[in-house]
Amino acid sequence: xxxxxxxxxxxxxxxxxxxxxxxxxxxxxxxxxxxxxxxxxxxxxxxxxxxxxxxxxxxxxxx
Numbered sequence: 001x002x003x004x005x006x007x008x009x010x011x012x013x014x015x016x017x018x019x020x021x022x023x024x025x026x027x028x029x030x031x032x033x034x035x036x037x038x039x040x041x042x043x044x045x046x047x048x049x050x051x052x053x054x055x056x057x058x059x060x061x062x063x
Contacts, residue, residue, distance in 0.1 A: 007043045015048070 009027070012034075013020045024041070026032040033047040 005045050007045055007048070009041045009043075012043045012048065015045075 007015065009020050009023050012032075013023050016023070023032065027034045027041050027043075032043070033051050034041050034043040036042070
C-alpha cells in the first residue's frame with residue numbers, strides 16, 4: 001500500500017521537475033526537508049509544499 005503523502009527521491013524529482021542527483025545533494029545539505037529510512041530518503045509532500053511556499057516568499061525581485 002502506497003502513501004501518497006510520502007515520496008521517494010525519484011517521485012520528488014518528478015514533482016519538483018529537478019534531477020535526482022540535485023535532490024540527493026540538497027537533502028544531504030539539509031536544504032530540502034526529508035529524512036532517511038536506512039539508506040533511502042523519504043519526503044512528506046506536506047513538508048515539501050511548505051518548503052516551496054517558503055522558497056517563493058524569499059524571491060528576489062529586480063526592477
